[in-house]
Amino acid sequence: MTFVPKPKLSHPELPKNRLGLTRRDYEGAVSTLCAGCGHDSISAAIIRAFFELDLPPHRIAKLSGIGCSSKTPTYFLGRAHGFNSVHGRMPAVATGANLANRDLVYIGVSGDGDSASIGLGQFAHAMRRDVNMVYIVENNGVYGLTKGQFSATADVGAKSKRGVTNTESSIDLAAMALVLGASFVARSFSGDKAQLVPLIKAAVLHRGAAFIDCISPCVAFNNHAGSTKSYDYVREHNEAVDSLDVIIGREEITADYAPGTVETVVLHDGSTLRLRKLAPDYNVHDRVAALAHIQDRERAGEIATGLLYVGPESKDLHENLNTVAAPLASLSDAELCPGEAALETLNAALR
């Protein structure tokens, strides 16, 4: 644990975004996680993504559950709203918050214990309801806070630090998210910011539940030979399906690619995702094929990463519920409680 505050001094040529903020303005407190934790790299990627998106920090809400991963919102976006919820209950709180104020940008950070065990049901419903949020699972395959027991995402055959082999089958959260109807599913690796930062940016811009399963090595308990979530193992077995560029707003696209190798996805706000295909014939819009590909690579002992699936952004939770356009939190008492006459009319309509 680091006790000293991070110096305020920064590189004098640090770039500023459109709000006049530097990347440092998106930081939080210094991490208290173990040195070298993959989660810290994910926090750094989140900081960079939000900085590059020119988002005002105070219009962001970060939510988490319990665990090492769920501590991390303290370490990024110090000026954003935050909610550290009960174990596994981040999705419910995020859903409620999103219902109350649809104008904020929501980022939920969870871990493999938080989302794949105690909060599996919560995770499932946030996905199927297509809550407009970024949902990142910082997946290290162990319970780090309780000294390294296998979690539900540990692969069969993986060895623990003490030499025990995992025999229970693992939950693949990306595959689950696909099955549950999430409209944006990606997988990445904390040690690959070139891949992770654009994915987070795309996830923020996407309307609906955007899920990122981010493999994040636990340096203390799951970074040894025999682990399938160590830095070395993931680097060796990482197979990206595509490489992503995010073009914010309606900037002109100038880069030139061979035809058929690039796919562009235009989002609701006009931003563009440009996907350079790394796996030939991979169709990012085909949910069934995506699932098949993930499982195929898993059988081959590889880890499929990148933007795995992005669906049409037709309906999110608010659209399905037909809520008003204004955030509920902004409605006045008179609007929320229109009085007896309005109740009478409503009741009459139901008779």
Add this chain to the structure above:
Amino acid sequence: MQPTDIRNPDYFHKVVDCQWACPAHTAVPEYIRLIAGRRYADAYMLNWQSNVFPGILGRTCDRPCEPACRRGRVEKEPVAICRLKRVAADYKGDIRNRLPRAPAHRNAKRVALIGAGPASLTVARDLAPEGYELVLFDTAARAGGMIRSQIPKFRLPEQVIDEEVGYILDLGVKTELGTTITSMKSLLAENYDAIFVGCGAPRGRDLDLPGRHAAPGHIHLGLDWLASVAFGHVKEIGRRVIVLGGGNTAMDCCRSARRLGGEEVSVVVRSGFAEMKASPWEKEEAMEEGIPILNFLVPKEFRVDDGTLKGVLFEKVAAQYDANGRRRLVPTGEPEVMMPCDDVLIAVGQENAFPWIERDIGITFDRWDMPIVDETTMQSTHPRVFFGGDAAFGAKNIIWAVAHGHEAAISIDLSCRGEDITKRPSPLVNLVSQKMGIHEWSYDNVVSDDLRYRVPHREHEIALSDIAVEVEVGFDEETAFAEAERCFNCDVQTVFTDRLCIECDACTDICPTDCITFTANGEEPELRRRLAAPAHDINQALYVSGGLKTGRVMVKDENLCLHCGLCAERCPTGAWDMQRFLLEPALAGHGCSHRPEKRAA
């Protein structure tokens, strides 16, 4: 790029910008830490070893270290290194029992030192404890040279000079003060084993303009005038004074004039304000005392009426730059300016003069009539004659004189031992981990946000009333501590061990100044463009590791590293470590030449 060879002492030495910039290579961060720890006597002794005159330099140094200070590149102003040195001198207490003593046994070698200024005194300090018999000659009645004659008392009180010059004379140095050497030939005939010439650049450059000699007593050479003031021969000056020149001597002249009755004192300079040779702080302090600095005015004539100085006539010029960036001062064609005055002080430069060195005794002079002196050994073309300070390469400053003195002392010592003086002893270098616990370091790695503290000054009314009143009061202990905490500890180096790195990015993520990048190797110019943050300054090294597991390398731009140690704190494998780099340049003396040669890297 090839992996950086950190075993070469120059590599980490360059990272300690202040120490690298200091001609005497004083270990600045080390003594600043000692000051922060209230170990003033230790800080003083470190300085005394290295630069011989901590109390004097702490008030008057030209501070090449401060423009080099890394802090000045990350925020507005560098650490007040110079004035912290004074703090060490102010609060050290009695250190006399820590000084070397005159040795009981002499080594039967005799060395003559000509001029009792900082260069000669440094040679004396280095050689006296080794048993040399040193004879110090000076025309003046007291030792100190330009320190005593040219620096006004309001910047440097006499007792500070007496104390620090005294420490050296007490080592058993024989003085021949009030003695002017008139012939090098006859001195050589006295069979000294070595002669060191440290007589400075004592002659003020004159301005040969109409009227120059028409008003004697009112047009003075700045250097001579300052000496007369210092020795009490001159106690007043006219009400309106013009100082010609833009160097530090001009600043001393105008501020002295202000204290001796000059009410309307102005400095008039040929060049622009920014190109003036005077240190920025000296210009500032002069202006704060109500002295205007007027630029782009070239003196044309001293207007003298009937033996009375009326004023100086100036031509207005402007700077023009040719294609090579060379500056020319071109008349603007505007009418000439007549500035009335009662006295003029000419401070337009100083020159060397060696009328007392015969030209047929083996000391060769170049076409500018300067002796040919080796820049490393300080030896002239005569094997027994060495030069140093302003006498060697023209007017510089005290800290350069000290550096020359050290080198000359090494040469004299080697030469007296019959050894090759071109084989220079290597510095003492030490690199030690500062790790004390998982996240504890034996240095204070919290980076202070404080801005530079200003040294308190006496009120103008008091300061300007008496030339002997020191204008700067010096830091109190509390402010000194706060200022010392601004130091980044650049000598605590970030040392990277590539085989331990697991490329987790923790260091890159935490680094407050984006110094660290993991990337594919490449040629330096191209690599510099690919780093996490711009690295344009090619004088600041890139620290490049060997190949890592992924085939990438770690590249650290040394330029803006705060030495906060967070990379090492967040490193899970100890691939980063904070190690204190201490470099002490070799000094003359017993055994210095026997130190083993540095291992080939």
